[in-house]
Amino acid sequence: MAYALEDFCQDSRTILMSDAPIQNRIDKVADKLKGLLTDPDFVAATFTEGMPAGKRELYHDPDLDFYVLAHVQEGGKRGTPHSHGASWAIYGNVNDFTRMREYRRVNPESEEGAVLAQSAEYDLRRGDTKGYGPGYIHSTEHPQTCWVIRVTGTDLDKIERYRFRKLRDRLLENA
Template identity: 30%
Template structure:
């Protein structure tokens, strides 16, 4: 294998050691883009027999970020969201994700969703990765199965997220 998970984890950790803020995450984003374009790495963690929707493949015991392999089957769209207290990176390995970025126009309160206005749509194709810092609102959609390598600043399992609805 040209670039191993161990090497990826070590490179990402070194980047976060240098700067755990947006600059270090930008370095992590570049490593994720690199593995998404690495056919050996993709075959190993996102091969055609893999149908696991969410799998943590690396968890950093120092900085607490997680690297995940995702297989998202079939067409689906998602609502605008951020990741609560966390940042995230989406890396496209197989297929196409159409991502929409949103701007917050009203905060959520109680059971009332926040309101968001569309900023732009863009397609993520294999080898492309994007960083979403805390509070960056986005919504992925797809017309067929996709395979992604994602990073969460912390494991978001069970973390409550605010709801948002789009306004024109």
């Protein structure tokens, strides 16, 4: 059965309004997102071959403030480590893949610069999703142009969150 954007948004509302811990809720939403990423009607309505790189808002929930965003990610780009502050984000690929890396901070929060050690590396391929809860440090890389759906707990551009800064922070090699 087709799984439409409206179905996904309604399921997400129901899940996010529950009392379960936040990581538990976003894991459930991430699981629902898989159905959307592989729905041919949704994909055809959302992306077309040759679409330029950029971000579009597909849905914003007026009560819970979560967003469903469609990204065309340009190939050959690697982002820097970041978190979503007190909020969260779920990533899922419609085609090709996103190389995800996770990091942990190995020095005390009281020190100004963060020293990060990579703790995981894996690819999110077509239909794969993963939820990153509050404070979770990660980075994305897109070796080739790909289509990504991202669900975020709020407008992440408007909240305080960690972003790696070269002159302040350090990434341990082969940690």
